[in-house]
Amino acid sequence: SQQGEEDPQALSIQEGENATMNCSYKTSINNLQWYRQNSGRGLVHLILIRSNEREKHSGRLRVTLDTSKKSSSLLITASRAADTASYFCAGLLGANSKLTFGKGITLSVRP
Amino acid sequence: DVKVTQSSRYLVKRTGEKVFLECVQDMDHENMFWYRQDPGLGLRLIYFSYDVKMKEKGDIPEGYSVSREKKERFSLILESASTNQTSMYLCASSFGLGTLEQYFGPGTRLTVT
Numbered sequence: 059s060q061q062g063e064e065d066p067q068a069l070s071i072q073e074g075e076n077a078t079m080n081c082s083y084k085t086s087i088n089n090l091q092w093y094r095q096n097s098g099r100g101l102v103h104l105i106l107i108r109s110n111e112r113e114k115h116s117g118r119l120r121v122t123l124d125t126s127k128k129s130s131s132l133l134i135t136a137s138r139a140a141d142t143a144s145y146f147c148a149g150l151l152g153a154n155s156k157l158t159f160g161k162g163i164t165l166s167v168r169p
Numbered sequence: 170d171v172k173v174t175q176s177s178r179y180l181v182k183r184t185g186e187k188v189f190l191e192c193v194q195d196m197d198h199e200n201m202f203w204y205r206q207d208p209g210l211g212l213r214l215i216y217f218s219y220d221v222k223m224k225e226k227g228d229i230p231e232g233y234s235v236s237r238e239k240k241e242r243f244s245l246i247l248e249s250a251s252t253n254q255t256s257m258y259l260c261a262s263s264f265g266l267g268t269l270e271q272y273f274g275p276g277t278r279l280t281v282t
Contacts, residue, residue, distance in 0.1 A: 091270060100173070100259055100273035101212075146211065156227075157271060159204075161211035 063160050064147055070166040077134040079163045081147030082127075088150045090123055090130045091157065095144045104145075105132075137167045172196070173274035175260055181280045188247040190277050192260030198272075199265055201243035203227075203235065206257040206276075218243055250281045 065080045083090070089108045093101040107114045107123045107130065114121050120133040134141055144164050148157040176191035192201065202217040204227075214227030216235040224235050232254060236244045243262075247254055257278050261271040 093273075098257075098276070098278075100275045101261075101271075102273070103270035106270055156202075156214065156217060158214070159212040161209065 064145070064163040066163060067161070068164045068166075070168065071137055072168050073137060073139055075137055077137050077141070077165055077167070079132045079134075079145055079165070081130045081132070081160055083130075083147075083149045084128065085149075085151065086125075090121075091148045091150065092119075092121060092130075092132050093146045093148060093159075095146065095162070097143070101146065134165075137165075139167050139169045141165060142167045173260060173262055173272050175258075175274040175277050177277050178275060179278050179280075181282065182247075182250050183282055184251060186247075186250050186281075188250050188279070188281075190245040190247075190258055190260075190279070192243045192245070192262075192274055193241055194243075194262040194272070195241065196262065196264070196272070197240065198262035199240070200263045200271075201237065202261040202263075202271065203233075203243065203245045204259045204261065205229070205254075206259055212259065215245065250279075252281050255279060255281045 063082050071077050091106045092104045095101045105116045105119050105121050107121050118135045123130045144162045146159050146162045148159045173194045182188050203215045204212040206212050213229050215233050216227050218224045218237045221240050234246045257276050259276045260274040263271045
């Protein structure tokens with residue numbers, strides 16, 4: 059079953075603009091993670107936010123978590139063409155290490 | 170650098186064949202995972218393993234089995250390949266229990282004809 063549901067499904071922006079991607083989830087989580095996937099490749103971990111955190115930054119990435127609304131957002135500032143990829147949110151449930159992924163958002167950054 | 174490798178990038182098999190997909194990680198991770206990825210469906214967990222010789226079913230285990238004889242190697246087996254198993258297969262590993270991220274291999278694109 060899908061834990062995360064990303065929104066929008068696809069996003070197209072101009073280089074230099076900010077990209078905001080949203081994720082909603084269904085059940086309580088220990089943490090929420092965001093991953094990037096370049097076309098035809100494996101996923102790469104971007105950032106992790108724990109359930110007791112509200113906001114986290116890593117370089118041009120900013121992620122927020124609202125556990126009351128069961129939602130998270132990923133902001134990429136000053137986007138670059140190299141940010142073109144699919145982005146997935148994934149929730150970690152319980153004490154084990156099983157992640158449940160959303161269906162992904164396709165981000166296109168136009169040069 | 171963390172590294173997860175998969176035995177093939179592309180694989181073409183015939184219906185009914187037994188197919189082995191191999192995954193190796195060099196980070197001494199306890200946990201290993203097999204996912205399949207299909208357009209519009211995202212990643213779905215097939216099987217995972219917390220330790221050598223241990224395995225747990227994921228969300229879509231039907232038609233698959235796994236083997237973990239050594240800590241660094243996790244194999245996915247399609248007992249009798251079918252066309253609906255045509256997909257991208259992704260292996261991942263992670264350290265210990267709890268909150269850490271998963272490291273993914275490059276994926277194997279399997280086509281069953």
